[in-house]
Amino acid sequence: AQKITQTQPGMFVQEKEAVTLDCTYDTSDQSYGLFWYKQPSSGEMIFLIYQGSYDEQNATEGRYSLNFQKARKSANLVISASQLGDSAMYFCALGRNQGGKLIFGQGTELSVKP
Amino acid sequence: DSGVTQTPKHLITATGQRVTLRCSPRSGDLSVYWYQQSLDQGLQFLIQYYNGEERAKGNILERFSAQQFPDLHSELNLSSLELGDSALYFCASSVPGANVLTFGAGSRLTVL
Numbered sequence: 001a002q003k004i005t006q007t008q009p010g011m012f013v014q015e016k017e018a019v020t021l022d023c024t025y026d027t028s029d030q031s032y033g034l035f036w037y038k039q040p041s042s043g044e045m046i047f048l049i050y051q052g053s054y055d056e057q058n059a060t061e062g063r064y065s066l067n068f069q070k071a072r073k074s075a076n077l078v079i080s081a082s083q084l085g086d087s088a089m090y091f092c093a094l095g096r097n098q099g100g101k102l103i104f105g106q107g108t109e110l111s112v113k114p
Numbered sequence: 115d116s117g118v119t120q121t122p123k124h125l126i127t128a129t130g131q132r133v134t135l136r137c138s139p140r141s142g143d144l145s146v147y148w149y150q151q152s153l154d155q156g157l158q159f160l161i162q163y164y165n166g167e168e169r170a171k172g173n174i175l176e177r178f179s180a181q182q183f184p185d186l187h188s189e190l191n192l193s194s195l196e197l198g199d200s201a202l203y204f205c206a207s208s209v210p211g212a213n214v215l216t217f218g219a220g221s222r223l224t225v226l
Contacts, residue, residue, distance in 0.1 A: 044220065052213075101159045102159070107156065
């Protein structure tokens with residue numbers, strides 16, 4: 001069975017600082033992918049970043065990077081230089097590399113303070 | 115605009131009623147996924163269709179059903195509605211073999 005755990009219901013960060021959102025996972029698959037999505041207050045789900053289980057380098061997309069530690073089964077999202085517009089819910093998700101459904105964690109609500 | 119179109123955006127109905135939510139995937143995407151987001155359950159996978167055929171099933175109630183039509187749009191039918199069915203229903207789509215899902219804006223259902 002696949003499982004995703006986000007243990008931080010809410011977090012605060014000062015504008016322009018970096019923040020790490022935690023995500024741990026459990027799967028018996030050898031080939032899988034980890035995803036982060038952002039959900040602002042308007043409700044839409046926005047894809048941020050993806051890491052494949054066989055990728056040797058941590059994924060980066062602009063100010064987003066994924067700290068992938070396979071042995072620890074963690075896939076933390078790092079947001080550098082936080083902006084007020086980063087205030088949102090962030091969801092970690094687990095899926096298979098060849099496509100298919102994603103299993104989502106409970107989410108972390110990030111609030112960026114000016 | 116993600117390219118995934120969901121209608122209606124908002125829907126208010128009464129217990130016991132039936133509603134249909136519609137989804138048009140991005141051009142070229144063959145897979146459609148339905149998710150339910152509620153405060154107590156979080157984001158729950160309901161069902162996936164690929165090119166008209168059911169591919170995977172999640173925590174979908176028997177009162178709910180879905181289908182994907184030849185033009186690849188999909189409909190989620192919710193019947194005998196209960197208060198607990200109030201939620202945000204998302205449709206997402208993907209191209210064959212791709213692992214990133216593109217979500218629509220969601221349909222917010224309120225059951226009174």
